[in-house]
Structures are given as C-alpha cells and as structure tokens.
Amino acid sequence: MSIKIVADSSCDLNNKIKETMKIEIVPLTLILEDKRYIDDENLDVSGYVKDMNACKTSPKTACPSPEQFMEAYKGEESIFVVTLSSALSGTYNSAMIAKNMFLEEIGNKFIHVFDSLSASAGETLISLKIHELSKLNIEDAEIVKRVNKYIKEMKTFFLLESLEHLAKAGRLNPIIAKIASVLSIKPIMGATEEGTIRLVQKVRGYKRAFDKFVDTIGEEGKNLEEKILGIAHCNCLDRALKFKEEVLKKYNFKDIVIVEMQGLSSTYADDGGLVIAF
The missing domain is CATH 3.30.1180.10 (Hypothetical Protein Tm841; Chain: A;domain 3)
Structure with missing residues (x-):
C-alpha cells in the first residue's frame, strides 16, 4: 500500500523514525513579539527557547493554513494525518478544511485526519502505529478503526x-x-x-x-x-x-x-x- 503520514510540528521525531517511515511535517508558526519562527527542521530550538525566555510578552503560535496541508496531501494513494488535540489548537480544523478543499478541487483520494487528543510524544506514537499497520496489507478503513482505538486507549x-x-x-x-x-x-x-x-x-x-x-x-x-x-x-x-x-x-x-x-x-x-x- 502506498501511504504517507502527514503531521503538524508538534509530532516530535528522531532520525531513526524519519528514516523508517514516510512522514511529512507541516509546521506551525511561533511568534515572539514581532519575530516569527517557522517550526521546521531548520529551527534552532535551543536558540528559540532562549529568545522565548528573554521575551517580555507571551509566545504565540499560529496553526498551518489549509493550503499548507493541501500541498502535503499530494502524492501517495492514501494520506493519514495526525494533528494536535483539537481542544488545544486549530490545527485539526485546518487539516479538515484542507481535506475537503483537496477532494473538491483535485479529486477522489483517501485522506483521513486523526485528532490525536494529545501532543508531542503522543503524536509520535500515533504516527508509528499508522506506519506499523500499513505493513499488514489491511484496508484503509481498518487502519482508521485500529488507530482510533489506539488513540482512545493512549495515555x-x-x-x-x-x-x-x-x-x-x-x-x-x-x-x-x-x-x-x-x-x-x-x-x-x-x-x-x-x-x-x-x-x-x-x-x-x-x-x-x-x-x-x-x-x-x-x-x-x-x-x-x-x-x-x-x-x-x-x-x-x-x-x-x-x-x-x-x-x-x-x-x-x-x-x-x-x-x-x-x-x-x-x-x-x-x-x-x-x-x-x-
């Protein structure tokens, strides 16, 4: 099965995971006063944290646009998306809007957006579970069913x-x-x-x-x-x-x-x- 996992930049990864599975990260934007940081692999995280702690105002974040997600949806036959908890961020809604726009404008394709109900390591594990299930030669709908169960049970x-x-x-x-x-x-x-x-x-x-x-x-x-x-x-x-x-x-x-x-x-x-x- 040709699949791609798409996740927002709360899905923290290491090099081994990046090499093991096909995953595309759609970055959020981090804002400190009038300075904007793109949360991608080029971000100096240590430097950003120092800037954040020196900043007098609260850090702000902006979720990816639907257009950014749409770009990530191109390619493989089946797209599985993992986002930050919808209770904490608008990223899930943006990914869903992108799904609807993509299907309307570009055509029929399997895209499913998972609300992780979590963040960080939680998104990491959900992505690993999708990758694991994709190797079992099961239908997309069965992957969705099993991943939803995994999310419900995850702590x-x-x-x-x-x-x-x-x-x-x-x-x-x-x-x-x-x-x-x-x-x-x-x-x-x-x-x-x-x-x-x-x-x-x-x-x-x-x-x-x-x-x-x-x-x-x-x-x-x-x-x-x-x-x-x-x-x-x-x-x-x-x-x-x-x-x-x-x-x-x-x-x-x-x-x-x-x-x-x-x-x-x-x-x-x-x-x-x-x-x-x-």
Whole structure:
C-alpha cells in the first residue's frame, strides 16, 4: 500500500523514525513579539527557547493554513494525518478544511485526519502505529478503526520545570501556575479523554516529582509489555535517559523511543520539560 503520514510540528521525531517511515511535517508558526519562527527542521530550538525566555510578552503560535496541508496531501494513494488535540489548537480544523478543499478541487483520494487528543510524544506514537499497520496489507478503513482505538486507549503525561508558558498561552489556569511556583510544587499533568489538560498529581520538589512521574506509569497504564513508551524532552537528553533507566527497572515496555521536542512542544514545555505517552 502506498501511504504517507502527514503531521503538524508538534509530532516530535528522531532520525531513526524519519528514516523508517514516510512522514511529512507541516509546521506551525511561533511568534515572539514581532519575530516569527517557522517550526521546521531548520529551527534552532535551543536558540528559540532562549529568545522565548528573554521575551517580555507571551509566545504565540499560529496553526498551518489549509493550503499548507493541501500541498502535503499530494502524492501517495492514501494520506493519514495526525494533528494536535483539537481542544488545544486549530490545527485539526485546518487539516479538515484542507481535506475537503483537496477532494473538491483535485479529486477522489483517501485522506483521513486523526485528532490525536494529545501532543508531542503522543503524536509520535500515533504516527508509528499508522506506519506499523500499513505493513499488514489491511484496508484503509481498518487502519482508521485500529488507530482510533489506539488513540482512545493512549495515555499522555508531562512533567515541567515551570508552568509559566502553559499558563500564558491560555492552556492552564494562571493561578495554578503561580501557586505551583511559589510553593515549589511540580505538578504532573495529563491529557483527558477530550484532549484537554488535567492535573494528575501535585508533588513538592523536582526529585520527588520525577520519582512520582515514573510511578504514574504503573498507576495509569496496563498491558505495558504490548506498548511503546514515547519520551519527548526539551533540551534535557540526560533527564530523558535517566527517566528511561528508571522505567526499565520497573516496567517491561515493548520498546522505548526518545525524541527531542521541536519548537511547538518546547513553547509549552520549556527547558527541562518531559512529555511521555504510552
């Protein structure tokens, strides 16, 4: 089957994944005051994060236009699209508009847009699942059915050094972020079934929060031996590797994949942030 996976730039990848499957990333635009950054492979993420933390105003993001998605829909017979949670971004709507425009203007083609109900490592795992299923010689509709089930069962959690940018961007109550900062509380957050953000645990001090983050997998997950764990990090590979090391002591995942965050994920996670999905 000739397929292509299309994802927005919240889908964090590593070189091995890029080499393994055919995936095209449609970038979001990141805005700091009057400066715009295209969130593609040419973005200096570390430099962007430094600029963001030096900026006096809140970072803003702009989702890709339908025209950008339409361009990505060209090529293969079947197109599977993975976007940020529709509860957090307009990217899903843009991808859907593009699908309708493409089918009207260019003709009949299989295009399906998945709302990840997640972000970052969650999108990574969904893309890997699509790639895996495409090798089974099953119908497009069956791939959609199985991926929808996967999305429904997938868990996403994150542990951040600071909640400041998440609050500034309107993704979290600013009062929660302020209290967390004053009391040195490191909240463990997670995705809801609707793709919004929920508070999972409140832990004082990073070391205790890190340990609890590992424990959260056992508390929230099941049948882990059948699953892949995705770990996305923002400029903290050592921390991601340490997390993997601690996970391996407790759990038996089928595989563990580590990816570095691109600009969009880094906008909310900031330096030291970890996002996991399984």
